[in-house]
Amino acid sequence: MNNKITIAIDGFSSTGKSTIAKLIAKKYNYIYVDTGAMYRAVSLFAKNNQFVGNNFLKKEDLITCLPKISLSFKFNENLGFAEMFLNNENVEKEIRTLEISQLVSKVATVSEVRKKLVAEQQLMGLNGGIVMDGRDIGSVVFPNADLKLFMTASADKRAIRRYKELKNRGDKVNFEEILFNVQERDRIDSTREDSPLILTDDAIEFDNSDMGITEQFDRICSLIDPLVVI
Numbered sequence: 001m002n003n004k005i006t007i008a009i010d011g012f013s014s015t016g017k018s019t020i021a022k023l024i025a026k027k028y029n030y031i032y033v034d035t036g037a038m039y040r041a042v043s044l045f046a047k048n049n050q051f052v053g054n055n056f057l058k059k060e061d062l063i064t065c066l067p068k069i070s071l072s073f074k075f076n077e078n079l080g081f082a083e084m085f086l087n088n089e090n091v092e093k094e095i096r097t098l099e100i101s102q103l104v105s106k107v108a109t110v111s112e113v114r115k116k117l118v119a120e121q122q123l124m125g126l127n128g129g130i131v132m133d134g135r136d137i138g139s140v141v142f143p144n145a146d147l148k149l150f151m152t153a154s155a156d157k158r159a160i161r162r163y164k165e166l167k168n169r170g171d172k173v174n175f176e177e178i179l180f181n182v183q184e185r186d187r188i189d190s191t192r193e194d195s196p197l198i199l200t201d202d203a204i205e206f207d208n209s210d211m212g213i214t215e216q217f218d219r220i221c222s223l224i225d226p227l228v229v230i
Helices: 017-028 035-048 059-068 098-107 111-124 137-141 155-168 175-191 213-227
Strands: 006-011 031-034 071-076 081-086 130-134 147-152 204-207
Touching: 006 017, 006 137, 017 031, 017 130, 017 213, 031 035, 031 081, 031 111, 035 071, 035 081, 035 098, 035 111, 035 130, 059 111, 098 175, 111 130, 111 137, 130 137, 137 147, 147 213, 155 175, 204 213
Parallel strands: 006 130, 006 147, 031 130, 147 204
Antiparallel strands: 071 081
16 A cells, blocks of 8 residues: 655745656656646736736735635646646646746735645645645645655756746747846745745755756655655
């Protein structure tokens, strides 16, 4: 019988947390939850309702409307992973734009937003057998997770990855703008008052600046295998 553990993956933006988490979930037949997508969906809602922009955040208006936000993941068999739905609408493409990337860290500083999403995330992981990635999974959502990873890489390497991803998708992007966004998100995520991005004492720091996805996956699986019975 499998020993269904809880795997928490935290780290900076564009470190490939979601990519590696999806591969882990597939191998071990675990539930995968992309918490970043949840914050991005709230940010999309806030943008569409003119609660947030590059130079403003209508915090109280957003808090008032939080009960109107319904988030869910629905598995797409063709893609092989679950997509983000906001109020029953598939928003997977809309939440991956640079515009939302520039707003999400600002929205994520709102304590009431974090409280709502953390509660939903903790419910998802009650029975183990879950791999969840984000900024505060090992520190706040699952402080007692069986395995905690903290993903990091140089800002330049992460900006290059993000630039290629958006270019391949057909988006018109500027590298310097993406690099600035990566650095600014690092600053906001690491210094916010509520649940900042931190490397906990019991997390394994994983610098993948010079690693391909196969090497990363193999190394991480070598950490998971002793904790589970395949």
